[in-house]
Amino acid sequence: MMHVLGGGPAGLAVLYYAHRAGMPARMYEAASFIGGNARTIEWGDFRYDSGAHRLHHKDEESLRDFLTILGDEVHVVDAPSQIYLDGHFLDFPLSPLDLLRKLPKPLLFTIARENLSRRAQSAAAPDSFESRAVAAYGPTLANTVLLNYSRKLWGVELSDLDPAAAGGRLKGLDLKTFLLEGLRGAPARTRHLDGSFHYPRLGIGQLFDCIAAQAGAENIQLNARVTAIEHKDNQIGGFELEGGEHITCHELCSTLPLGLMIQLLRPAAPEVIRAAAARLMFRHIRLVVLALDRSSFTSNASVYVPDAGASFTRIYEPKNRSAAMAPADKTAIVVEFPCFSHELIWRMSDDELMAGCRRQLEDMGLLHSTEILDACELRLFNAYPVPQLSTQRDLRAVRDYLTGIRGLHIIGRGAEFRYTHIHDLFKSAREFISGRV
Ligand SMILES: Cc1cc2nc3c(=O)[nH]c(=O)nc-3n(C[C@H](O)[C@H](O)[C@H](O)COP(=O)(O)OP(=O)(O)OC[C@H]3O[C@@H](n4cnc5c(N)ncnc54)[C@H](O)[C@@H]3O)c2cc1C
Numbered sequence: 001m002m003h004v005l006g007g008g009p010a011g012l013a014v015l016y017y018a019h020r021a022g023m024p025a026r027m028y029e030a031a032s033f034i035g036g037n038a039r040t041i042e043w044g045d046f047r048y049d050s051g052a053h054r055l056h057h058k059d060e061e062s063l064r065d066f067l068t069i070l071g072d073e074v075h076v077v078d079a080p081s082q083i084y085l086d087g088h089f090l091d092f093p094l095s096p097l098d099l100l101r102k103l104p105k106p107l108l109f110t111i112a113r114e115n116l117s118r119r120a121q122s123a124a125a126p127d128s129f130e131s132r133a134v135a136a137y138g139p140t141l142a143n144t145v146l147l148n149y150s151r152k153l154w155g156v157e158l159s160d161l162d163p164a165a166a167g168g169r170l171k172g173l174d175l176k177t178f179l180l181e182g183l184r185g186a187p188a189r190t191r192h193l194d195g196s197f198h199y200p201r202l203g204i205g206q207l208f209d210c211i212a213a214q215a216g217a218e219n220i221q222l223n224a225r226v227t228a229i230e231h232k233d234n235q236i237g238g239f240e241l242e243g244g245e246h247i248t249c250h251e252l253c254s255t256l257p258l259g260l261m262i263q264l265l266r267p268a269a270p271e272v273i274r275a276a277a278a279r280l281m282f283r284h285i286r287l288v289v290l291a292l293d294r295s296s297f298t299s300n301a302s303v304y305v306p307d308a309g310a311s312f313t314r315i316y317e318p319k320n321r322s323a324a325m326a327p328a329d330k331t332a333i334v335v336e337f338p339c340f341s342h343e344l345i346w347r348m349s350d351d352e353l354m355a356g357c358r359r360q361l362e363d364m365g366l367l368h369s370t371e372i373l374d375a376c377e378l379r380l381f382n383a384y385p386v387p388q389l390s391t392q393r394d395l396r397a398v399r400d401y402l403t404g405i406r407g408l409h410i411i412g413r414g415a416e417f418r419y420t421h422i423h424d425l426f427k428s429a430r431e432f433i434s435g436r437v
Helices: 010-020 062-074 096-102 105-116 118-122 129-137 139-154 175-184 186-191 206-213 259-264 271-278 350-361 389-403 422-434
Strands: 002-005 025-028 038-045 046-049 076-077 081-085 088-092 196-200 227-234 235-241 247-248 252-254 282-292 302-304 314-316 331-339 374-386 408-410
Touching: 002 010, 010 025, 010 206, 010 422, 038 206, 046 282, 046 331, 062 076, 062 196, 062 206, 062 422, 081 139, 088 096, 088 408, 096 105, 105 139, 139 331, 196 206, 227 259, 259 389, 271 389, 271 408, 282 350, 331 350, 350 374
Parallel strands: 002 025, 002 252, 081 302, 252 408
Antiparallel strands: 038 046, 076 196, 081 088, 227 235, 235 247, 282 331, 282 374, 302 314, 314 331
16 A cells, blocks of 8 residues: 555645556545645635646646546646736747837847847856846846846745756746747747646646546545654654554655655654755745636736736736636636745735735736725645755755655655656656556
8 A cells, every 4th residue: 555645736646646557545635625735726706726827748648647637627728928017018938029119228228238248148157046047138137027036936045046946947048049039939939938738627626636536535535634754774664643543554655845754754863854854945825816807807827027016926817727717707816925934925914915915916007906806815835945056965965864764755846845847746656656566
């Protein structure tokens, strides 16, 4: 029997492939629902996801499996994304012609001068997210569209942020690629941007609901918070649930956040490992959802907001992914506020956050508060592992220690402390299960 800790996408992917391979597996989830940070919430006549989710086309086998799992309940969405800056919607990825049309001339002049000077292109040491972005775009354009945004998203000094935080988005973004993209026009940009993607009719959570239905409700234990993970003589021995239930096992797949997993180990990990795990930081997100009395907000999949004066980073409109997400004459938007738990945004009351969100959107000219029909909010814990340059050493120490415990397997965004997407988790789960049958 394979025991799986955590019922987010990673845990459900393991459950799915185990079920498909005929391997007995059981999943334990602390919450009263499955899906973790990739679920869909029903809210009156509306549905929304826990953040702007889509099924990327980056791993063919995972995509085939998504289509098999969802059957007729999945469709292709063609929707671009844009950046909202000083009252203008800019194409994303950036296009030279679009920038020429929409940015003020003095700013364009500075951007052009910087990008044409070789010095701006090569001021790149040491290798960090910031230095790569500046090398790709020059300081002014990098700051205007990317760095201000990333400071809000990650909450740390960008000179300390690992380039891996870009999740491949800085790849190929040199001046030559940028100009070529611009000359090739919109279709090439859309492909580059993932402007075309698959999406389940009833929201991202439908993928996981389908897996749960196929793998069998009897193999999923909800309200099952893991409180200890036991090991002895370098071998996994079992785990304990809140309330005292003890489960003996010799094969355990944990998708729990790495820091938590280290805290739960019995006997405890050495102090140096616990200290390294405690330094691994996660960015949380608070979402504000606004129901609007109009049929459309924009036609974008996502709108990115780099403006340092706004404390949110991204707005997404569920209806642009599937018409089933809102009534025909109404729409909703989901606004993402990244934060750490010690920051004001995390500590604000729901009412304060929703009022602040309305005010900021109104000040930016994006909506009028009289259009807002209703509002709600949601907290996402451990949404993004923050990959600082110093993280690698701590991560290696923690991973090396865990590798020494036989029968303990780790898959998941928080568990691997890696900027993974759903297809990455499915790929890892598929390879993990196929290696055991
Ligand atoms: C805003 C946002 C947008 C995203 N957009 C996309 C996208 O467009 N496409 C894409 O492919 N991916 C996207 N992702 C990534 C995707 O959502 C994550 O990779 C995924 O949620 C990680 O899954 P996971 O199972 O590793 O972790 P989680 O989703 O965090 O699940 C972990 C689970 O473990 C449970 N748990 C925690 N502690 C315990 C305990 N003690 N005992 C038992 N259970 C416990 C939690 O309740 C949770 O259900 C996005 C993520 C975010 C946050």
